[in-house]
Amino acid sequence: MIRHIVLMKARPEVSEAHIAAIFADLHGLKLPGILAIHSGRSHSPERIERGYLHGFTVDFADWDALAAYQAHPDHRRVGAALVAAAQGGLDGILVFDLPVAGTGP
Template sequence: MIRHIVLVKFQPDVTEEQISAIFSELHDIKAKLPGVLSITAGRSESPEQIERGYMHGFVVDFTDWDTLQAYQDHPDHKVLGGKLVANAIGGIDGILVFDLPIDQAAE
């Protein structure tokens, strides 16, 4: 399994409603792509408060690297990615992506 982790520093004028709408579009992709196991998105509620401005994020679990690639190539993902970049502080610089292979046998 591949865990795709995305953290976003949204511009201050982007409302929670706008962010929720973007995350809703993300959830819509799950129904269109086999191999998307789960999607979780939202605002950080960390008691540590060391997000360094990355107050929103999402995690998508994929069955494998091929499914992640299909997601990245999907036209809906490209539109969604454009919205994230347009609404992030500094564009692409306000987005952090981390892909982590998960050995489910070791969990």
């Protein structure tokens, strides 16, 4: 399994409702190989998010499923909305792909 982790530093004028709508669109993606999607705002007691207060994870069956998701027009639509809401555009987004449960690169 591959866990796709995305963190976003939102522009100050972007409302929580707008971010929630982007995440709702993300949750609506029904693409092969998606096992689970989780999203929301950080509630970390450590408070070291450094402005990356919103994020989501998508669990994929394998690297091929992640690659298909990245190329899919629905992903590109949601991704464009996320970039538009992020402070500095793409500079306000972090992505980390983590193999989980013994899957290899």
